[in-house]
Amino acid sequence: EVQLVESGGGLVQPGRSLKLSCLASGFTFSNYGMNWIRQAPGKGLEWVASISSSSSYIYYADTVKGRFTISRDNAKNTLYLQMTSLRSEDTALYYCARRRATVANYFDYWGQGVMVTVSS
Amino acid sequence: DIQMTQSPASLSASLEEIVTITCQASQDIGNWLAWYQQKPGKSPQLLIYGATSLADGVPSRFSGSRSGTQYSLKISRLQVEDIGIYYCQQASSALMYTFGAGTKLELK
Numbered sequence: 001e002v003q004l005v006e007s008g009g010g011l012v013q014p015g016r017s018l019k020l021s022c023l024a025s026g027f028t029f030s031n032y033g034m035n036w037i038r039q040a041p042g043k044g045l046e047w048v049a050s051i052s053s054s055s056s057y058i059y060y061a062d063t064v065k066g067r068f069t070i071s072r073d074n075a076k077n078t079l080y081l082q083m084t085s086l087r088s089e090d091t092a093l094y095y096c097a098r099r100r101a102t103v104a105n106y107f108d109y110w111g112q113g114v115m116v117t118v119s120s
Numbered sequence: 121d122i123q124m125t126q127s128p129a130s131l132s133a134s135l136e137e138i139v140t141i142t143c144q145a146s147q148d149i150g151n152w153l154a155w156y157q158q159k160p161g162k163s164p165q166l167l168i169y170g171a172t173s174l175a176d177g178v179p180s181r182f183s184g185s186r187s188g189t190q191y192s193l194k195i196s197r198l199q200v201e202d203i204g205i206y207y208c209q210q211a212s213s214a215l216m217y218t219f220g221a222g223t224k225l226e227l228k
Contacts, residue, residue, distance in 0.1 A: 035217075045156075045164065045207055047217040059214055095163060104211035106154045108175065110163040 002026040004096050004111035011117045012086055022079040022096030022111055030054075030074035033099035035107060036081045038092035038116075048094070049081065050105060064090075086118045122146055122210050126220030132228045139195040141223045143208035148189060152212040155184055155193045158222075159204040167206075168193060203227055 008020040022034070036048040049060045049070040058070055069082040079096050094114050097107035123146035133139050143153070151171040156164040166175040168184035171191055181196040195202055208220040 044222045045158075045209075045219040047209075047219065050214075050217070057214075061216060100166070100169060102169065104152050104170070105214070105217055106166060106169040106209070106211055107156075107164070108166045108169075110165070112163055 002098070002109045004098065004109060006094065006096055006111045006114035009094065009114035009116045011119065013120050014087060014118055016086055017082070017084045018086065018116060019083070020081040020094055020096075020114055020116070022081075024077045024079065024096075024098075027098070029072075029077040032101065033057075033105065034070075034072060034079045035097045035099060035105065036068075036070060036079075037095045037097050037107065037110075038090075039095070039113070040089075040092045043092075046092075050099070051079070083116070086116075088118050090116060091118045092116060121216050122149060122213055122218050124208055124210055124218050124220040126208055126223055128223060129221065130224040130226070132226045133198050134228045135200065136197045137228075139198050139202075139225065141193045141206050141208075141225075143191045143193075143220050145189040145191070145210060145212075149210045149212035151186060152210060153184075153186070153191045154209045154211060155182075156207045156209065157202075157204050158207065159201075162204075164207065169211075198227075200227065 003025045035050045067085045071080045098109040100106040100108035125144040153171045155168040158164040171186045205222045
């Protein structure tokens with residue numbers, strides 16, 4: 001069974017940093033691209049970042065470019081999101097999601113999400 | 121950036137009714153379109169990918185179609201478990217994977 005379990009969220013002050021993790025199991029992690037997607041309270045979905053299976057290709061949404069860094073450790077089956085210079089508008093539930101094994105980036109498995117609250 | 125305009129924003133329908141949700145892309149995205157369902161308090165689930173292909177385990181009452189840059193999700197016979205919010209997502213541009221604003225589906 002595919003499982004994605006996020007951790008590392010919490011309350012953080014504006015301007016500070018936080019690192020999220022997503023532990024994957026039930027599939028060969030190193031064969032799949034991965035993504036971070038967020039959802040502000042009561043709002044819709046916003047794609048944040050994606051990384052290819054070997055970390056060769058990395059993309060970011062304009063809203064986080066230069067502040068967030070996506071990375072992965074295939075030996076540990078773990079995806080990361082390093083978030084710096086956090087703003088109130090980064091407050092959201094952050095999901096990690098697997099890229100379906102196709103040409104296009106569709107998200108076929110999602111974690112349960114981890115909450116990040118940016119507030120003083 | 122590619123914009124995805126989803127309609128309606130909310131929809132109330134009866135059990136067994138046919139429900140259709142649409143998504144308009146601001147430019148040609150081919151068949152690079154997916155639909156997701158998010159039930160209350162849950163993570164989103166992939167329903168349709170490639171505009172018309174049913175994801176694993178998704179009931180056959182769900183179907184997707186395309187007409188030019190307009191995409192539709194159809195539920196042929198609405199069931200109680202179909203209640204939730206539906207999102208479209210374009211996968212054409214690697215620079216930005218855009219979601220529609222969502223359609224909240226409720227029971228009448």
